[in-house]
Amino acid sequence: MTHETKPGRTLWETVAPLLARIERPSRYSNHEFNALYKPEASYRAALLYPDTYEIGQANQAIGILYDLINGLDDCSCERAFLPWVDMLALMREQGISLFTLESMSPVRDLDLFGITMPHELAVTNILEALDLAGIPLHADQRDESHPLILGGGPGAFNPEPMAEFFDAIAVGEGEEVTCEIIDVHLRARARNASRRELLEALAEIPGVYVPLLHEEGRVITKRVIQDFDACPVVTAPIVPFAEVAHDRFVIEVLRGCSRGCRFCQAGMLYRPVRERSADTIVKAVARGIACTGFDEVALSSLSTTDHSQIEQILRRLNHQLSGTGVGISLPSQRLDAFGVDMARLVAGEKKAGLTFAPEAGTQRLRDIINKNVTEDNLISAVQQAFSAGWRRCKLYFMIGLPGETDEDIRAIAELVNRAYAAAKDAVPETKRGQVRMSMSVAVFVPKVTTPFQWVGQIARAEIERRIAVLRGTRLHKGIDLKWHDPASSLIEAALSRAGREAAALIEAAWRGGARFDAWTEQFRLAAWEAAAQQVGLSLNELAEHEYAVDEPLPWDHIDCGVSKEYLRAEYERALSAVTTPDCSFVGCTDCGACPTLEASVRLGGDSRG
Amino acid sequence: MAEVFFRLRITFEKGGSLRWLSHLELARAMERLIRRAGLPYAVSQGFNTHMRFAPGPALPVGTAGMQELFDVWLCEYVNLRHALESLQGAAPRELAISAVGYVSPGAKGLQATHIYERYSVVLRAAETNAEDMRERLAQVVAQGELTVRRRSKDKTYDLTSAVVSPLLVEVVADGAADGTNIAADAADAADCYVVTLSLKASESGSLRPEYLLNAALETFELVSVTRSALADEPPCPSI
């Protein structure tokens, strides 16, 4: 053991007095319902979501892998999160290294340290976590005494900016590959293999990218679970004490979404669509509520109301949960009458607020991005929702999409005004004062493995001009306009399509004090600008970089299943505003995912396509 | 026809690392624990249906409790032994359930009745002894009033009504503390003391034992604060 504690004291005894000096000590208190303890295990893993407890504990992938690894013989899995800045400072001051919650072991003493790569604004937190753990940042500086640093998550699809910090990166769905990685690690350990030999063995596993050993021309294809319905549901997840982001029992009802919005990375990453059957879902919810005691269940996915049996599922759950005070929530809202119907089915008397994402103001631009909804869809969804008793609604839009003109921007305001008027009309006169509509606008960030992966983000000055165009429009007084901070969108865009050169930028930004970049009050553009200057890069150039459609891309060696030809064809259809339908409704549109991944679209537990 | 409810009073411990839960977090944990235990809890009517429960008097973040109380209304009578076992099976060690019993469904709330709190405070201090510490504390109490600055606001407590028992100070031998689980935090017993006292909660904000210690001692390290009992009547003078 290498606790840096006073002799005779356990790590807890050193940490406990610090808890009196920080915010939200329950972040570090452990012992939640369903937390698992396997002190006897000889192989010990830690999983870290690179943010605070309340953000990370809500992460579903971590929950799945936690359950899975703890289910393996002689293996334990514990959780770690990045301490908030107050605790971080105290730990640094007292020389306490990053520890796991369950056994309060220093992370660097474990065998495996798995880190989620969720998005661009978490990259500096990953470096902070490694450094706090006392682990060298760079894979080539680590030796046999260090845990294996394994990455995974959405960031694996453009791994280059973070590649040199990881020993291995698992691409795609982690359920199977994680067990294979542990198996290889155990065997390597048994034969006393060197770290290099371990990495060589890991590189043999399909879906595993080992940056140190990567050879030109090798392609890593994402892993996918073929029979998702048979994949066990975690019915006894950890129940946090602290209030977390999604404080409820979550069941993933389907994986993937093939609506094909051209800006959306998730829509390409998780193909093909695979549903859990209504029976599986209804049974798992009963067990989940009994094991957790949550008073809410969320049916999660990228597009829950697209589930082929959604109506049956909701009716059965309503019946099962009636009289228990347990509510159902549908996190994603389909923008049509059916979506509102389904929302109505679960809302009962409590109608909190609905969220719709038209994304663009004109039909032409919505066709460019393949957002297959019309203005009529939106207006009638709003009418229906407000006449059914909802009083609040939030609309999401993007500016800076490819092909956008000032007219499209002004049309956003017109659309929202019309939706607002429709909402008021649908509500009895005496209740009109309660109608609230908010619009949230973000700057478009082009992402890899989407049809827009070649295009750059619009220039900073142009972003400001377009924001001014929107601000210059006349919105009804009752409409609340919110912006996703354009400065953090710049960092997202600078990193999202960058190559290995961005590693130095990230490291310099972290050394310059950047961390918790996703937290508005912590984000410091200046730290990133200074870092860019120091390493000779320009944030603007990175963000605005335009790739030629036929040039090699830094993420070409990662294959998410959807072919580059398909993305290119989709890009061209976008330029001429031609839409593409959803393959789970109309049949295959040849994106390549099914044949490449040897998987198929599965609805309600049946296979199709 | 009016529904019949059964009001179950749960006695539990808030200990170990879970003493860092806030009042709200603890209430939510108890609510979930009851649901996990499978008890037939009653659900409120109206827009936002939820379990009918009422937590006991709040315990500050970081303070442990040995006999905390929590009421939940059941819509069916449950054998007490069964209720106890189900709750115990659903609770982590740090929220151990020690007893359950029924109280009249219409009885006054815990926060109104259980206003007498017994505390044990474990601390480390140098250059003092039990007698000296007891005297200093007694002097503070004798002043009759104590003003404490919290979040840049001054608040004055009436000590004559708030301190309802004599103060007891003991040196802890061999980390044994006072038989409660707080000993775990006091691994090395050198200069380790336990201060025991009873306080009366007040609606306008309750006095905390730490405030008395802060006023009485210049330097000390607070090891733990534990509310060892909650009662609906003042302690008998013999304590």
Ligand code: SF4
């Ligand atoms: S290969 Fe065809 S069916 Fe499969 S996800 Fe792509 S478009 Fe859909």
